[in-house]
Amino acid sequence: MTESKLKAAITPARTEDFPEWYQQVVRAADLAENSEVRGCMVIKAWGYGIWENIQHQLDLMIKATGHKNVYFPLFIPLSYFQKEAAHVAGFAKECAVVTHHRLEIGDHGELRPAPSAELAEPLVVRPTSETIIGSAFARWVQSYRDLPILINQWANVVRWEMRPRLFLRTSEFLWQEGHTAHETKQEAIEEAVEMLEVYATFARNHLALPVYHGEKTESERFPGAVQTLCIEAMVQDRKAIQAGTSHFLGQNFAQSSGIRYVSRKGIEEYAWTTSWGVSTRLIGALIMTHADDDGMILPPRIAPAHVVILPITPKEETRSAVLEAAATLKDKIAAHRYADESIRVELDQRDIAGGAKNWEWIRRGVPVRIEIGPRDLSAGTVALSRRDQPVKEKIFMPSAEIVDQLPVILGEIQRNLYDRAKELRDSNTVRIDSKQDFYDFFTPKNNEKPEIHGGFALAHWSGNPDVETQIKEELKVTIRCIPFDQEIRDDRPDRCVISGEPSPRRVLFAKSY
């Protein structure tokens, strides 16, 4: 089970076939697999462990900004979608619809939906919960004293996918959706911006994802929103992935759901609402950003295990001493903390070949591997490998030092992954000022693989949606956002890179997931 130093664990390499490499990493790292239900995935323990850390850490931030968790029904009456016209147009095409509430044995012994149990009104499996939460807000709010309402839920949602891909596009996915109602427009806008900042901070500091943040153009807006704010990351094939969105919904949903309140002036008014969410898609973004040709590389903060200890027991006579030393080391490490959490350490005592075991943990992307064998025991050392460094590289350290060093090393790995991703992004983000350059940038040089090309283009745009249609059709490029950052936006009037129309600032163009 030994593997050559030259052969990587994942075939094909990123540069050969990025989409296939992605699928192979998901498989090799044991993160998830397709189920027999089209578009629905099984999230395995290692993948779900990442989601649990995302949930726990982001949940603390959501609560620290004053929100409380709740739970709303999975099913939404069909008529609710009809209330908000723009919303229904955006979602109507891709919903799972429940039409029966009972099964029965049919004439040929087969199980079937009981015709006598057809629902009077079909129920839609929630694709998002604005409508049903809006109707609750309408019940809960009478006066300005009842505002703001600041809630969040962690839930599963369903949007039927014809071309599913694990984590990136699945018919069912897991997410959190925050929903708030406010007295004033200003307060609701501030809420939407604040939550986008929470996402940006979380992406940078926890997921090691450098992100640009900004506002979506009208054509990319959430159905029913007045403003959609987003964070956008660049993955290793230089495409963009949206890593979180926050919507200022104006009074649209308040009007369709009837969220009215008596204001401080004694006048009945509509509330102002927001919603915001991130999903298991973030795990897809993590993989495409950090993984390499040997498998997953996990940012320590969200790794299900920070450290794995691999005891090496070649001879029976030293076996118990090695296992004992490994167990002692495990307890010592677990008593230490990194990033406000106990260090998560696993001891892999499985009776399989050491090489195979080591490679399994490499593919899974555990940040630190520690080998301890009979020779280390006598020398008082251990061999430490960092997943952000070449897989064969080992650092020999006195075992007395390693425990204190681990939080430092984990912090270095976290920062290193961020820096690498930022370096890739920055070196592939360019200002483009001519249509020819724009088309060249987003056109593969030839029809051969590797097809990795392009990146983020900061270019002028007038605001004309026809330009968006044109570049989407011709290049599969979209405007990812109008950046918040003035320096990136470059607020000097110029001409749209495509149409030549007057433009106030640059926007961020890219191909995307």
Add this chain to the structure above:
Amino acid sequence: MTESKLKAAITPARTEDFPEWYQQVVRAADLAENSEVRGCMVIKAWGYGIWENIQHQLDLMIKATGHKNVYFPLFIPLSYFQKEAAHVAGFAKECAVVTHHRLEIGDHGELRPAPSAELAEPLVVRPTSETIIGSAFARWVQSYRDLPILINQWANVVRWEMRPRLFLRTSEFLWQEGHTAHETKQEAIEEAVEMLEVYATFARNHLALPVYHGEKTESERFPGAVQTLCIEAMVQDRKAIQAGTSHFLGQNFAQSSGIRYVSRKGIEEYAWTTSWGVSTRLIGALIMTHADDDGMILPPRIAPAHVVILPITPKEETRSAVLEAAATLKDKIAAHRYADESIRVELDQRDIAGGAKNWEWIRRGVPVRIEIGPRDLSAGTVALSRRDQPVKEKIFMPSAEIVDQLPVILGEIQRNLYDRAKELRDSNTVRIDSKQDFYDFFTPKNNEKPEIHGGFALAHWSGNPDVETQIKEELKVTIRCIPFDQEIRDDRPDRCVISGEPSPRRVLFAKSY
């Protein structure tokens, strides 16, 4: 907004109309409400906070026994239910069935399931996941080396309810479902027993629910199980509520799903599986066990807030000093720990009348209320009220002492709630040895309210299912379990209390939720 000392917060009282009292407590404590979707509830922040604590604390216990969390699809193909005959018979009648994957605008502008998007095979919204998890186990298991598999998931499930009641019986509910596969029958039985013990420990120590544990009779078994183990609690109307179940599934699901492995002897064999779960129903059990005529009473360990601080600010000139002292006290309390967690403390600064505010927290059942006003400030004291004591009772304590005393007080409340519930149960658990006594015990004395009667009857039963049918029809009584505890079971042969047939031991009879 002041309320008389004599009038309780909840109408009707428990003794007047227990079912209606229950609904009023749910409402008054702001735990949950019905949604417009029949049988589906909205779990509000205070109710969901209880569930979050249950999740977090039980999850630690599930992980400490070697299980990892995963996530399986919400949808299960209809054909999966056909595989396991006993299973389908048990669940087939109450499922939500997805038949379409798209909506469209119909001829009259109405939204409808698109006829062109009818699914070839309907999908069932999971009522439980044995079948789909079994099919994954079949993929994952080849050899005895792949066993055991020990997984759990936290998820929503749907079982259509015609007579829903908040938390107790809802069409959608939240739960955890553990699923394991083992090499031997013995190991699987031990797993099922171990997880029941985890539930019993959790119920007693965290939820303050005294429980009997034992095995269900064949007629009460989970569809497809060989043995169903359960814990049963008694609530205040003396009925039983099942608070958790653990199933030894034998090789039934292994055979229907094809979970085969090559054994140590090189022979292909079927694995042995288990499953076990608890749900948001536990919150219903908590309410019916601990709440009183003033609203909810929460066991401290699972209370969303352990303590609320209520500043009393009658005069403008002392207002800021009181608020400052309250904020300082909050920080001091939050830095202390109770039951391995930071003390959860809220400071309620809302500008509403003090009496109304105090009653709101009484109804919500927060374990400890601390009032702090101008007089307390000069006296260096605070007034503490415990929810397990009469609502008007206050303990005046030096504010310097309260912080150190709180963990002790919370521990006392936790123990007190358990002791009360145990006292109620024990005083209403009787050994019955004649059919007449049995019928008397379970028959209301007259047709008037209060209808609270009966309790737990420990009586002999031969094993004849006809007896179960008879008492269910005539008295609405079922066998809750065959207790594990020999002393309770009373292992001396006698005669069935109903049929007179020979019986090896007593079983536990009760009316139930």
